[in-house]
Amino acid sequence: MWMLFIFIGDLRRRWAEYALGAAAVALVVAALVTHRAVTASAEESVHELAHRLGRNMLVVPAATDLSAFHARRFGSEALPDTYPDTIRSSRVAEHVRSIEARLYGNVRAGTGEVVVVGQDLDWPSLGDAEPAILGAEAARALGVAAGGTFSLGGRAFLALRIADPPPDGLDGAVFMPLAAAQRVLGRPGELSALRLGGCWCRIDVATLAGEVEKLVPGARAVTVAGMVKAQKGSVETMQRYSTVLHLTGFAVVALVIGSLAASQARRRARELGLLVAVGASPRALAGMFALQAAIAGAVGGVVGWALAAPLTRQLGASLLASPLAPPAGLLLPAAGLAALVSAGAALVPAARAASLDPTVVLRES
Amino acid sequence: MIRVDNLTKTFAAPGGGEVHALAGVSLWIDRGEFVAVVGRSGSGKSTLLFAMGGLATPTAGHVQLGETRVYDLDREARAALRRTEVGFVFQTFNLVPYLTCLENVALPALLAGSSRGEATDAAARVLERLGMSARSRHRPAQLSVGERQRVGIGRALVNGPRVLLADEPTGNLDPATADQVVDLLRELNGEGQTIVMVTHDLRLAARAGRIVRLRSGALDTDPPERVTA
Numbered sequence: 116m117w118m119l120f121i122f123i124g125d126l127r128r129r130w131a132e133y134a135l136g137a138a139a140v141a142l143v144v145a146a147l148v149t150h151r152a153v154t155a156s157a158e159e160s161v162h163e164l165a166h167r168l169g170r171n172m173l174v175v176p177a178a179t180d181l182s183a184f185h186a187r188r189f190g191s192e193a194l195p196d197t198y199p200d201t202i203r204s205s206r207v208a209e210h211v212r213s214i215e216a217r218l219y220g221n222v223r224a225g226t227g228e229v230v231v232v233g234q235d236l237d238w239p240s241l242g243d244a245e246p247a248i249l250g251a252e253a254a255r256a257l258g259v260a261a262g263g264t265f266s267l268g269g270r271a272f273l274a275l276r277i278a279d280p281p282p283d284g285l286d287g288a289v290f291m292p293l294a295a296a297q298r299v300l301g302r303p304g305e306l307s308a309l310r311l312g313g314c315w316c317r318i319d320v321a322t323l324a325g326e327v328e329k330l331v332p333g334a335r336a337v338t339v340a341g342m343v344k345a346q347k348g349s350v351e352t353m354q355r356y357s358t359v360l361h362l363t364g365f366a367v368v369a370l371v372i373g374s375l376a377a378s379q380a381r382r383r384a385r386e387l388g389l390l391v392a393v394g395a396s397p398r399a400l401a402g403m404f405a406l407q408a409a410i411a412g413a414v415g416g417v418v419g420w421a422l423a424a425p426l427t428r429q430l431g432a433s434l435l436a437s438p439l440a441p442p443a444g445l446l447l448p449a450a451g452l453a454a455l456v457s458a459g460a461a462l463v464p465a466a467r468a469a470s471l472d473p474t475v476v477l478r479e480s
Numbered sequence: 481m482i483r484v485d486n487l488t489k490t491f492a493a494p495g496g497g498e499v500h501a502l503a504g505v506s507l508w509i510d511r512g513e514f515v516a517v518v519g520r521s522g523s524g525k526s527t528l529l530f531a532m533g534g535l536a537t538p539t540a541g542h543v544q545l546g547e548t549r550v551y552d553l554d555r556e557a558r559a560a561l562r563r564t565e566v567g568f569v570f571q572t573f574n575l576v577p578y579l580t581c582l583e584n585v586a587l588p589a590l591l592a593g594s595s596r597g598e599a600t601d602a603a604a605r606v607l608e609r610l611g612m613s614a615r616s617r618h619r620p621a622q623l624s625v626g627e628r629q630r631v632g633i634g635r636a637l638v639n640g641p642r643v644l645l646a647d648e649p650t651g652n653l654d655p656a657t658a659d660q661v662v663d664l665l666r667e668l669n670g671e672g673q674t675i676v677m678v679t680h681d682l683r684l685a686a687r688a689g690r691i692v693r694l695r696s697g698a699l700d701t702d703p704p705e706r707v708t709a
Contacts, residue, residue, distance in 0.1 A: 117590035120583070121576075128578040389574045392535060393588040393635070394563025396556045474530040477570055478647070 118403045121390075122410070125383075132375060133411050139371040140415025140457065141422055143364040144449050148423035148441045150360055153430050154353045156439050172320070173337045174198075174309040174327060181337065184308075187230055187285070189219040193305035196293070198331045199235070202309070207326045213312035218293060220300040220307075224267055227256040230288040231267070233296020244273040245295040250281035250288045257289070268299030309334075368415075368453060369460035372408050376461035380404070380468035388473035397469035404465030405458040412457025416450030481674060482509040482532055482643060487541035489527050489697075501527040502538065503697040509643075509676060514669040516688035517678045524697040525678040526647050532676065533566045533645045534558040546642060563592045567636030571648035573628045575620040575635075581607060582616040585634040592639050599638075606634040610664065626657035633664060637673075644668070646677040650684055662687050 126133055175184065176192035183190065199214045218233035230253070238246045244264060249257070254277045259265040261276045267289065281288060297303045311327070324336035380387070387400060395403075423441040431439030484507040491499045501524045509515050517525045530536040532543055534550045543550040545565055550558060562568075567588075575584045582603050589599035607616050610630045620628055629649060636644050646665065650658035662684050669675050669689070679685050693700035 116596055117587065120579075120587070120590055120596070124576065124578040124583070385574060386576055389576065390587075390591075391559070392533070392562065392568045392570075392574075394559050394561075394591045396559035398556060399559075474526070474536050477568075477574055478526060478572070 117395075118399070118406055121403060122407050125407070129379075132379070133407075136372055136375045136408075136411045136457075137415040137418060140368050140412050140453050141419035143368050144416050144419025144453055145422035145426055147361055147364045148420050148445050148449055149426040149430060150353075150357065151445065152423065152427045152439055152441045154350065154357060155442070156431060157353065158350045172311040172313075172324065172327070174311060174331065174334050175307065175337065177333055177335045179307075179335065187221075187287070189221055189230070189307060191302075193302065193307065194309065194331065194334055196297075196304050196306045198306065198309060198334070201331055202311070202327065205330050207323065207330060210318050210323055211311050211313050213310075215310040215312075216293060216306045217308045217310065218296045218300065218302060218306050220296070220302070222267065222299065224253075224289075225257045227252075228287070229253040229256055229267075230285060231296050231299055232285065232288045232290045233293040233300075234290060235293040238292040239275075241273055244271045245291055246275050247272040247295075248275050248278050248282075248290040250286040251277055251279050252287040253289050256287070268301075270295065270299055311336075365452070365456045368412065368456050372412060372457040373460035373464060375411075376404055376408055377464040377467075379407075380464040384468075384471055384476045387468050387471055388476035391471070391473040392477060400469040401462065401465040404461045404468060408461030409454040409458035413450045413454035415457075416453030417446065419453070420446045420449045481511040481513075481546060482507075482676070483542075483544040484508070484528070484532065485542040485544070487528070487531055487543065488539045489524070489531060489536060490539045500697050502531065502541075504541070505694070505697070505699055506541075507692060507699070509674065511642075511674055512669070512672050514666065514675045514689040515677070515692055516685035516690070517676060517692045517694060518680065518682060518685045519694035519700070521680065523694040525680075525694050527697075528694065529645050529647050529676060529678050532643075533568055534562055535568075563588060564639050565642045567639070567641035567644045569629070569632050569636045569644065569646035569649045571651035573620070573625075573632045573652075575628055575631055577620055580617050580619055581612060581623070581631045581634075584620070584631055585638050588635060589638050602638050603634070606638050607631075609637075610634050624657075625653055626660060629653065629657075629661050630664065633661070633668075637668070643674045643676060646675065648678055648680070650679065650681060658684060 174194070175181070176194050178192045180190065196216060199216050202208060202211065202214055216235045218231075220231045222229055222231050249259065254260065254274065257265045257267070259274050261274055263274050265272055265274065272289070272291065282290065291299070297305060320338045324338055327336040328334060390400060391397075420441055427439045427441050484505055487502050487505045488500070489502040491501055493499045505524070505528060517528060519525045527536055531538050534543070534553075537551060545561065548561065550561065553561060576587065579587065582600060585603035585606055586599040589602050590596065594602065604613070604616060607613050610633065612627065612630050612634065615623060615627060615631075620631070623631065633649070649665070650661050653661060658681070665675055665677065666687060675688075677685075677688060685691050
């Protein structure tokens with residue numbers, strides 16, 4: 116009880132000091148929570164990518180920025196739409212079970228942006244309107260329901276259905292015939308990617324990729340295995356640095372809280388001497404310092420977790436193109452660990468404070 | 481009630497060598513006595529007082545409070561002893577600036593394990609006894625120096641200690657206020673409170689029941705001089 120009594124009194128007097136300590140802890144915790152949330156999401160996205168692309172080989176223009184491509188930001192790089200036939204008529208065709216040509220583009224539409232995906236599949240003929248399949252988000256942006264019509268790039272479309280889940284997880288996409296997409300995007304004769312399917316049983320996938328690249332100049336063949344391997348490597352590197360980052364972060368917390376506690380111990384020497392004189396034990400004094408530091412640390416941990424929300428959202432949007440939030444399960448560990456590290460950091464100054472000679476400090480005028 | 485046996489306290493001098501703050505002091509203080517310890521600056525008065533209260537571990541010798549040999553106890557047990565058996569009053573008051581008078585006086589009671597309600601009730605009673613009830617919600621900076629010392633005395637008394645140890649309690653006060661504080665101490669002594677007061681003011685010391693003189697860490701007269709207040 117007396118510790119709380121002293122703490123509340125001291126907090127009223129030195130609130131700015133406590134706020135500074137808690138703010139420093141909050142910044143570190145926010146950085147760590149954000150990092151952890153983004154790392155975890157990156158790991159998930161690797162699995163999702165592997166699941167989404169299956170055993171396909173992706174053939175894209177050599178200049179394509181793959182991270183932007185997977186973040187669904189498509190550039191103007193193109194392959195000629197004659198390449199599927201080139202492959203079909205070549206000697207690599209025996210290894211390829213399917214070829215799907217696609218043209219991608221980002222288009223502003225309705226209340227937001229949609230991804231136009233042109234596919235050379237068997238689409239039904241509808242007369243005046245072009246057929247389309249929409250992801251739920253794209254349907255919302257265009258304000259259209261299944262069976263409804265809408266206009267995109269000056270062309271009329273009929274929404275055959277709203278796909279849930281949408282193909283390849285493209286919730287914001289409008290899937291349409293390749294020729295229609297070329298017209299909407301103003302890119303006649305162009306493709307963004309070819310997806311080659313097969314079992315790659317009788318040929319090494321890297322060899323096949325090399326053959327394809329020779330066959331279609333200006334293209335890059337990306338195997339799923341290679342992509343996943345590269346992305347897993349990135350995630351593993353991030354995780355390796357996570358340990359260093361966490362240790363550094365908590366060292367910063369310890370340094371800040373330890374310095375504040377040391378400064379308090381110096382400035383409150385007379386008050387501490389008095390507490391000893393009126394019967395506070397050295398252990399209790401050390402406990403009081405640890406408690407004060409732990410409270411500041413815990414508050415910093417909670418605020419840090421809350422601060423991580425906008426940071427995670429921002430980073431998730433810019434790095435992974437997906438809305439992220441700090442996991443609720445990290446709140447207690449963040450606050451608890453920050454409190455523990457803060458209390459630990461206060462122990463050395465607390466021990467010094469507890470060993471003060473009260474007969475000296477109480478007689479100083 | 482307080483027995484000091486051959487108490488010695490030696491400090492390392494900053495330039496090397498040793499300083500003998502106390503050199504074999506022996507003293508007996510009965511229950512209900514009001515003893516003034518006088519001597520020049522550096523004679524060891526305050527060291528003796530703090531040693532009696534369990535705050536300054538002696539180099540040799542013993543302090544016995546009632547049946548308890550104070551320095552046979554470990555630090556935690558000595559702290560517990562200070563909570564209940566000893567009340568300190570200081571020259572510079574040493575009130576916690578951010579607490580009210582009531583909270584300052586209640587602090588030792590909280591330390592002794594009282595609930596907040598019990599502690600504030602006890603503090604309110606003590607402040608009333610000292611004529612400070614009207615100031616109970618004020619902070620130390622809002623009080624006169626005499627009032628601050630009254631609060632300091634109240635804090636020392638709140639747990640009903642066996643002995644009140646006052647280190648130059650009038651050192652920061654003007655003569656009239658100093659007299660009032662000594663009047664208060666005499667009143668408390670009259671009610672049975674054992675008091676040991678360190679002072680360099682012989683006029684005020686003369687108002688105690690007994691004077692003990694220290695010179696260079698040793699008793700100046702043996703047996704101690706008795707004076708009439």
